[in-house]
Amino acid sequence: xxxxxxxxxxxxxxxxxxxxxxxxxxxxxxxxxxxxxxxxxxxxxxxxxxxxxxxxxxxxxxxxxxxxxxxxxxxxxxxxxxxxxxxxxxxxxxxxxxxxxxxxxxxxxxxxxxxxxxxxxxxxxxxxxxxxxxxxxxxxxxxxxxxxxxxxxxxxxxxxxxxxxxxxxxxxxxxxxxxxxxxxxxxxxxxxxxxxxxxxxxxxxxxxxxxxxxxxxxxxxxxxxxxxxxxxxxxxxxxxxxxxxxxxxxxxxxxxxxxxxxxxxxxxxxxxxxxxxxxxxxxxxxxxxxxxxxxxxxxxxxxxxxxxxxxxxxxxxxxxxxxxxxxxxxxxxxxxxxxxxxxxxxxxxxxxxxxxxxxxxxxx
Ligand code: KQY
Numbered sequence: 477x478x479x480x481x482x483x484x485x486x487x488x489x490x491x492x493x494x495x496x497x498x499x500x501x502x503x504x505x506x507x508x509x510x511x512x513x514x515x516x517x518x519x520x521x522x523x524x525x526x527x528x529x530x531x532x533x534x535x536x537x538x539x540x541x542x543x544x545x546x547x548x549x550x551x552x553x554x555x556x557x558x559x560x561x562x563x564x565x566x567x568x569x570x571x572x573x574x575x576x577x578x579x580x581x582x583x584x585x586x587x588x589x590x591x592x593x594x595x596x597x598x599x600x601x602x603x604x605x606x607x608x609x610x611x612x613x614x615x616x617x618x619x620x621x622x623x624x625x626x627x628x629x630x631x632x633x634x635x636x637x638x639x640x641x642x643x644x645x646x647x648x649x650x651x652x653x654x655x656x657x658x659x660x661x662x663x664x665x666x667x668x669x670x671x672x673x674x675x676x677x678x679x680x681x682x683x684x685x686x687x688x689x690x691x692x693x694x695x696x697x698x699x700x701x702x703x704x705x706x707x708x709x710x711x712x713x714x715x716x717x718x719x720x721x722x723x724x725x726x727x728x729x730x731x732x733x734x735x736x737x738x739x740x741x742x743x744x745x746x747x748x749x750x751x752x753x754x755x756x757x758x759x760x761x762x763x764x765x766x767x768x769x770x771x772x773x774x775x776x777x778x779x780x781x782x783x784x785x786x787x788x789x790x791x792x793x794x795x796x797x798x799x800x801x802x803x804x805x806x807x808x809x810x811x812x813x814x815x816x817x818x819x820x821x822x823x824x825x826x827x828x829x830x831x832x833x834x835x836x837x838x839x840x
Contacts, residue, residue: 483624485587495784498838503540506539572591574835587672629655641673682720756771792818
């Protein structure tokens with residue numbers, strides 16, 4: 477039986493490690509809902525299988541799946557991917573999953589945040605989200621890992637840490653009244669410090685243009701290693717992303733982290749705009765309460781939304797002239813890891829990308 481602890485990770489000597497630190501495995505959820513994934517989620521299934529396959533070359537992958545999809549998923553996934561039946565509302569494990577924290581004595585625990593589907597009843601992306609909100613508790617049961625319950629509405633994609641005391645996030649998301657309207661910036665910082673053991677929070681104003689998560693940082697900027705970050709970039713002054721990237725670049729290059737270091741900021745030029753086609757829209761069920769997809773919508777496509785595995789980096793590709801330069805840059809930034817690209821249009825059509833559908837379990 478797992479325990480729900482009354483204290484906090486910081487008080488108990490636990491911290492959230494950086495994604496680049498050693499992993500015990502990766503968690504994902506099988507895509508299914510037909511009002512988010514076109515054509516009965518069949519094209520998305522293929523992309524999820526490719527992501528799971530790529531990650532499983534480097535570390536264990538566990539895929540959660542509804543009872544309805546268990547047999548289909550089993551038949552489509554490679555045998556090394558462990559499959560576990562768990563109810564869910566959609567497949568964004570980064571955001572609905574737990575945040576694992578570790579200590580120096582080989583301990584591991586997890587933090588269970590509140591989840592409101594990126595904005596609750598008024599501005600959220602779907603309803604209901606009750607099964608997604610239960611996933612961290614179920615992961616605690618499956619793994620036998622003890623749990624902290626944090627009464628803060630927060631998704632994993634809205635934070636990145638260096639594991640050495642610094643966290644990067646965006647005001648657009650974490651200070652959005654559709655998450656924690658009763659909490660001040662200081663109170664939110666207090667939660668992050670107590671539950672993740674960080675001392676310094678770098679606030680970027682906005683996330684990527686048109687990101688339906690209200691600007692998750694994991695699409696805009698991420699850690700390569702302590703003191704080194706990658707930033708989604710464009711040189712096109714006419715693109716609304718231009719100003720956002722410029723403002724983030726200025727802030728990041730002027731910031732110091734918890735250790736007093738200046739950050740090294742590497743630009744990853746974004747792909748050309750990914751625009752939803754009429755045919756792609758037609759394949760999506762239209763349901764009240766779910767954010768509609770329309771022909772001409774621009775999706776928030778960025779190479780920064782990659783997943784760092786043990787020995788590998790899994791990068792979203794868009795069949796775009798900027799794919800290869802992004803791969804080359806990441807090979808340079810991760811000389812000790814193999815950089816693997818996965819064509820990810822079907823994932824971005826759902827509203828996120830490879831980082832958003834994965835959650836690492838660190839090795840304590
Ligand atoms: O982390 C994400 N990017 C989740 C996006 C949810 C989109 C639902 N349509």
